[in-house]
Amino acid sequence: MSTYHGVDVPREQWLPRLEALFAGRRLVAVERRENDWLFTFEGDRWLRTDANWRLLGADSLLLCADDHGHPFGLPAPLDGAARVLEIVGSARIHAVRLGARVPDLLLEFEDGHLLEVPLDSCGYEAWEAGDGAEERWVAGGGGRLWRVVAKPS
Numbered sequence: 001m002s003t004y005h006g007v008d009v010p011r012e013q014w015l016p017r018l019e020a021l022f023a024g025r026r027l028v029a030v031e032r033r034e035n036d037w038l039f040t041f042e043g044d045r046w047l048r049t050d051a052n053w054r055l056l057g058a059d060s061l062l063l064c065a066d067d068h069g070h071p072f073g074l075p076a077p078l079d080g081a082a083r084v085l086e087i088v089g090s091a092r093i094h095a096v097r098l099g100a101r102v103p104d105l106l107l108e109f110e111d112g113h114l115l116e117v118p119l120d121s122c123g124y125e126a127w128e129a130g131d132g133a134e135e136r137w138v139a140g141g142g143g144r145l146w147r148v149v150a151k152p153s
Contacts, residue, residue, distance in 0.1 A: 027084070030081040049117050055088075084115075088113055093110075125138050128148075
């Protein structure tokens with residue numbers, strides 16, 4: 001049996017590792033779960049967050065996590081998961097960026113849309129990402145980013 005723990009990774013390695021994880025991938029599924037959101041990308045890549053993510057267009061806010069389920073005068077409440085997939089379509093991730101001071105995650109699609117996932121707590125994890133195999137990252141409270149590894153018990 002294994003337990004998991006976070007390994008500190010030098011800040012200069014954060015971006016190259018996350019670029020390797022996401023660059024060139026298409027978003028294939030979005031799911032609103034009980035307490036978080038799960039974004040699934042090609043190649044078994046994933047991003048999980050309970051932060052108030054937002055999707056930006058060229059000059060406007062198109063959607064954010066808190067919009068999900070609101071009626072906004074529509075015939076049915078807004079389905080945030082379906083709307084993200086509708087907006088992004090089959091565009092690939094063109095660029096991966098991180099905030100200058102803390103690991104806010106920004107995924108820019110080749111069509112110009114930008115998915116922003118902010119670090120929104122000084123004590124709790126805001127997002128985590130991985131590849132379904134051995135790569136897993138956690139953006140933690142206060143502005144840290146850890147690589148999660150299995151520790152033999």
